[in-house]
Amino acid sequence: MDEKERKQAIYPISTESLQQNGKNVYYIRSVTSTIFGVSAGILGLESYYGFLFYFAGTAFVSLLLFLLLARGQPTEYFASANDIWIGNALTGLSSFVLTWTLFYGLVDA
C-alpha cells in the first residue's frame, strides 16, 4: 500500500459530492463559454484571437471559481487542485465556436 492509497483509506472521499461539484463547474463552464462566443462575435475577432479570447475568459472563470466558489481551497471540494484550473477547460469550446461564428455573422450588417 503506497502513501496515496493509505491516505485514501484514512480520509475517504465522498464520490457523491465530487460528482455534484463537477456538475456545478461543468454548468458554469458551458454557460459562460456560450456568452464568451457572443462577445467574441460582437468584437469581430478572427482566427487565433478568438481562441485566445476563449482561453483568457476561461482563465478568468477559473479565477472566479477559485476565489468565490472554492474560497481559495480547491482541495476541499475537488479531488485535486488542478480540477478547478484546467478541468473542464475545453468542454465549452464547441459552443464557443458556435456562438462566435453566429454572432460574427449577425453583427455584420
Place this chain on the structure above:
Amino acid sequence: MSFISTAITVFALLLLFHAGYSAYEFSHYLKHLTVNSNATLPIDIITETIVATGLFALGQVLGADKLRPVSFAKWAKGLEREGKSPFSFLERRPGYMNVTKLREEYASTKK
C-alpha cells in the same frame, strides 16, 4: 440563485445586447454612410462587451450552488445535521429496545 446574482446576470445580458446592437449599427453606418470601411470598432463598444462578459461570469459564479466538501467525514457531518445520516440505520436498532422500561415510562406518564 440569489437576487443579487440574478440582477448581475440580467444587467450583463442587457449590456451585451446593447453592445451587440451598437456594433451592428456601427457596421451598418460604415457600409452605407462612409467611404472609409477599414475603421475598427469604437473603444466604448469594446469596453461594454468585455465588461458585460465579465459581469455575466461573475453573476453565474455567484449564483451557482454551493460546493460540497469532498472529504467523506465532512460530507457525512453535514448530512447528519440535516437528519439524513448515511449511518442512521446503526442508530436505530429495535432489537436493543428495552420494552419493559418503555412501558413503565408510559404508565408513569398516564397517571
